[in-house]
Amino acid sequence: MSAIATNVPVDAPANRAGSVDAPRMSTDFLNRYSEALMLIEMAALDDTVLADLQAWHSISYREHFRSSQLRCAASALAAYDRVDLVRARAFEDICLSMTRLVRTVCALLTEKPQPPELPMIIEVAGEALRRQIGRATQFINANGMIDIAIFEDAALQEEIDALLAR
Template sequence: MSAIATNVLAEAPAGLAGSVDAPRLSTDFLNRYSEALMLIEMAGMDEELVADLQAWQSISYREHFRASPLRCAASALAAYDRLDPTRARSFEDVCLSMTRLVRTVTALLAEIPQPKELPMILDVASDALRRQIGRATQFINANGAIDIAAFEDTALQAQIDALLAR
């Protein structure tokens, strides 16, 4: 069964986690990791971008939205504060994993001489980071209602379908 997410949200009673009035997580936070992914993919062709990767900083979801001028920042923080602590920790673990991946690739790019396997490493790392960003995006789009630590792509789709069927 499929449903249009906006219809499901519009039909939810006010105040429920899926309702339009409830605080929502925001994917704006993930732009930081998308930027790192872009730099990793391009650094294999332009060594000058390694300095940009070395300057890249990871911050937490809360830190990001506390400093954000976006109108949705307060709602994003409120939604994060409402997350089940176990799910929030799993999300933070995924973010930590992405940060470690970025740092590892950055260190390899800065090595002189660079490893001969670097192009293959960059491909594998880019794919892994892209998948992790995708997992985090799905978690945020579901407003934390899925267990990011437990899902596989097929299990995730089943969870999303179940959420939309409510």
């Protein structure tokens, strides 16, 4: 017999935070940003990839799993619904920051003529995006139980701000 994760009573043993059967968030969502990172790094070497990068778009964690066919989708949504609102907002802010970074690099790649410092911008943006994905991964792997804001890296934020100012 199976049960849909969202229909199990909150006080059921399977829903305790440490339980193996408790709803878990899923890093599958972050594949979207990993794809953007790969496209950014490839676009620097191959102009034909730019169209794929321009077609890339972000969606929220909830939107991703609502439309997902993955078996873990219901559990991922149930787990996210349990995340403290302040922590969930901090996670969403990181996702927004990653999206802005991808969009900024995409805009720079479409500029004609391309800025001479573009290879350096791509390198810095790639590293910044990689670190942000890492932070989001930590949050998801902790099932939203960590304060992602404490992982704020001032140097990383300065790099992102500098890129966005260009």
